[in-house]
Amino acid sequence: MPGIKRVLLTFCVLFLLPLGLHAAWWATQDRPRDWSTASWSSAGLLLPAKQTPDAMLRVYAARVGWWRGIFAHHTWIVVKDRDAPRYTRYDVVGWGAPVRTDNWAPDGRWFGQVPQQIASIEGPAAEALIPKVREAVRQYPFAKAGGYRAWPGPNSNTFVNFVLAAIPEAGIALPPTALGKDYRADGSVFGLTPSRTGVQFGLGGLIGVTAGWIEGVEVNVLGLVAGVDLRRPALKLPGFGRVGWRFQPVIGTAEAAPGKG
Template identity: 70%
Template sequence: MSRLRRVISLILFVFFVPLALHAAWWFANDHPRSWSQASWSSAGLLPPPEAKPDAVVLVYAARVGRWRGIFAHHTWLVVKEKGAPRYTRFDKVGWGTPVRTDGWAPDARWFGQVPEVVAAIEGEKAEALIPRIRAAVASYPWREAGAYQAWPGPNSNTFVAHVVAAIPEAGIALPPTALGKDYRSDGRIAGLAPSHTGVQIGWSGLLGLTVGWTEGVEMNLLGLVAGLDIRRPALKLPGFGRIGLDAGPAISHAAAAPKGE
């Protein structure tokens, strides 16, 4: 029994101590209190489309608003075909028509939070991926109104994980704080990890284990993720997310930051 207690204590320490520390940090800083107070404008991360003629695939992540920002990011996808005059953004949200196209600027702040680049792919590789990304967006199973559940899913991160799983060679791993990413859209308890470089077992996004070269080792407890990134050495902690080497390169550009914000 004492061994069982030690295991339980270790699990509670690994998952809930980092979460409590991040909660204290989160509430010690100022954040927008409402949708109307938050900025949803471009963060100036992308150059104009005409300045970037190559095809582009991007995955962004930004902290969600209010108390949910303690432990969760919202993720979305951006694509641009070669020579296209505009970027196209895909999100899933919890109101109205869930799957949105161009609901916001491609690099917009989310609830006032500047997004981070999770993955950036350019050129011929991006050009080959875009048709499959569009097909995966169209095939997402929870598209109807009301088909959104913030916890444990299916939510915005379940949607992006579904698309990422359709392009495993892209080598994209969503942040550990992308709550809902482990809610499998194929409905299976076990299968390949989204990157197809390992395996994943889990139950309804609430409990699970992912082991893969791209994802590393991730343990899921009630949607919270703790683990190790082996490919790019880092810790993955609830609340804080990934702590280690940069997750991915940003697209180089010379765009100026927006004024007056």
Template identity: 60%
Template sequence: MHIPYRMRLFRRFLLFFAIAFLLPLASHAGWWYWQTHAPDWRRADWTSAKLLPAASVEPEATVHVFAARVGRWRGIFAHHSWIVVKERGASAYTRFDVVGWGAPLRVNHRDADGRWFGNMPESVVEIRGEAAEHLIPRIRAAVADYAYSSPGSYLAWPGPNSNSFVQHVLAEVPELHQALPPTALGKDWRDDGLFAGLTASRTGIQASLYGLAGVTVGWVEGVEINLLGLVAGLDLRSPALKLPGWGRVGV
């Protein structure tokens, strides 16, 4: 029996989707199920993870981007990210992130390196000294320029959300020269719908449809295929796989 060409293509796509997207996501869901999680936000640990020294003992300017798994079942496939800055000689860090309740854009509503729903943050960007001094005013300007900071403008999926916000800053300040984790759901959301242009780092190109489907190829971002917000691909700078659920797996 002859199978039409389009049907063969469709079957190949389903096989690719199952192997590259569903299998990693299902295996991470199984692993996540056996981990210990806070039952709700009230009983979660939001305290400092002690990743940053006290601002008073570190005189130089610093810039940080952190990401941590979100709470409960959503942690299977998603991270929350935020930005931290400290001017030279400042006595405290300033944390910027977007949340899904009340006014989305928050300043210092948690410790700069605080756990998120009890989950340990990981460092995505760290810049110190004179380079940080030059970037901090532009980061603050990008934060002020974020268009989705009014109540009701947050949308967990496909965006705009916390990762859409951090991606906005990365795009406005490409000298940060880093990509969010592949599990930063919402990073590929674009407010103009069908987007085609340079990546946030200006080292490659990207096409995206509201963050629901797209392709990214860049030196900083690597190779990414996005389907429904899930990302599979390769890290080119530091060779690694990018897998739905697991995130970056490699060196």
């Protein structure tokens, strides 16, 4: 029995305590009451496409609406070909046909929340990746109506991780609060991580363990993730996400720029 008590204590400290603290903080914030009063406008994170001739690939994440924002982000992918006059945004949503193209501004707020840039790849590196991204979007196995489940997946984060698995050379990992990212779209229980730098065990997105150089070490319990990032030192906590060193990979035109966050 002492072993069971230690397991329960560890679960409370690593999962329930940070989630409860973040829920308390979230409750103090002023949030839109429903989708119709929330802003979905551009957050001004992107220049007009005509002012950025280089090819570009970006991944964004923003807290979801209402109480779900306590523990979950929505993620999406934005691409632009070289000299293209516009960006293209890919999301998955929970109504109608799940895969959506350009339903919102590429850098738009999500339920009023300003998105966080997870990755930005520009220039020739982006040119090489964009065709693979588009092909992965076409191949997404849950693209038909009814192919969305908010929890434990497949959902918007399952979709983005499926696309990222098609471009492992990009070295992009979603935040731990991207609930549904650990739902393995191929239906397997064991396999490589999306970056192919490690391995992952998972049971339908409900229980799992991930260990990879890009993804770090993560334990998934009912979609909540706790772990550590060794490459970019940080803790990964339910609700809060990454707490530590922030890193935005920029390949092709600039060096990566670390900062605290």
